[in-house]
Amino acid sequence: MTRVARSLPILDWGRQYDRDVLTSDLVAAAIVTIMLIPQSLAYAMLAGLPAEVGLYASILPLIAYAIFGTSRTLAVGPVAVVSLMTASSIGAIAAQGTPDYLAAAALLALISGAMLMAMGLLRLGFMANFLSHPVISGFITASGLLIAAGQLKHILGVRAEGHTLAEVAGELLSNLQETNIVTLLVGVTVLAFLYFAxxxxxGLLVAVGIGARSADVWTKAGPIISVAGTIIAVTVFNLESYDIALVGAIPQGLPMLAVPALDPALIRDLAARAPNAEGRCRRARHQRPPEWSGQS
Structure with missing residues (x-):
């Protein structure tokens, strides 16, 4: 039974689960779910994939980790660095928006998962300790800069493609005159609110007489408020008529579970990229700076 419990930690903590923990988990689940929807859509597009793919990729990992996971505080879900590395790994193989790109992304995830499972069974996690901290810090910082630069095109409402910071910056500068003022106004307003929140x-809520606990909850709900406010603004003021880019209709339901096509040539091309993308990102997830405490 001890060996089974090590493989299925849910059998251990599940015996101690009570109503108070359930209540706290339900509150956390509601916050995380609301935040995960726009987050997963954005990360899917960052990876060059259809927006709904981010939703599909965010469901089963959470359920699987609840059963097999050994940490009660580890963040599980889409990560910007993983999305960036996925786009970088597949971009040289297939063009974004094509069925080949989507197939390559699914196969890359399968290969990466198989490698991580093999390393876990062989107890090879210690190998991550040989990665230099300055190298990892530099990788995280550079990735953050590239991601931030890549998101400026959405705030400005212009087209800007590129795989390096210089390429993206050049595209932004060359297309700066095409900035959509309404899109920029919405983006700056949301960023300012998040910074203020x-x-x-x-402190402001406590000053007007709201309890510290309630104020903390409202502060953590800042991203949720910004998402809800943006949706309301787009609907009430018909901002789509001002050429603001919207995600649009998301396909309903879930896709059928299937193993991606095991193309030997594609596997050969992706095999060398899978550990490069997933290994560094897995290390980065444990060293990235803390995010909103309302997220898990």
Whole structure:
């Protein structure tokens, strides 16, 4: 039974699960779910995939980790660095928006998962300790800069493609005159609100007489408020008529579970890229700076 419990940690903590923990988990689940929807859509597009793919990729991992996971605090879900590395790994093999690109992404995930499972069974996690901290820090910082630069095109409402910071910056500067003012206004307003909510909102709420616990909850709900406010603004003011790009209709239901086509040539091309993409990103997830405490 001990060996089974090590493989299925849910059998251990499940015996101690009570109503108080369930209540806290339900509150956390509601917050995480609301935040995960726009987050997963954005990360899918960052990876060059259809937006709904981010939703599909966010469901089963959470359920699987609840059963097999050994940490109660580890963040599980889409990560910007993983999305960036996925796009980088597949971009040289297939063009974004094509069926081949989607197939390559699914096969890359399968190969990466198989490698991680093999390393776990062989107890090879210690190998991550040989990665230099300055190298990992530099990788995380560079990835953050590239991701931030890549997202500026969405705030400005312009087209800007590129695989390096210089390429993206050049595209942004060359297309700056095409900036959509309404899109820029919405983006800056949301960013300003998030900055205010993180640094000032709790103190302001306490000052007007709201309890510290309630103020903390409202502060953590800042991203949720921004998402809801943006949806309401787009609907009420018909911002789509101002050429603001919307995700649009998301296909309903879930796709059928299937193993991606095991093309030997594609596997050969992706095999060398899978550990490069997943290994560094897995290390980065454990060293990335803390995010909103409302997320898990």
């Amino acid at each position: 993180r640094l000032k909102l709790a």
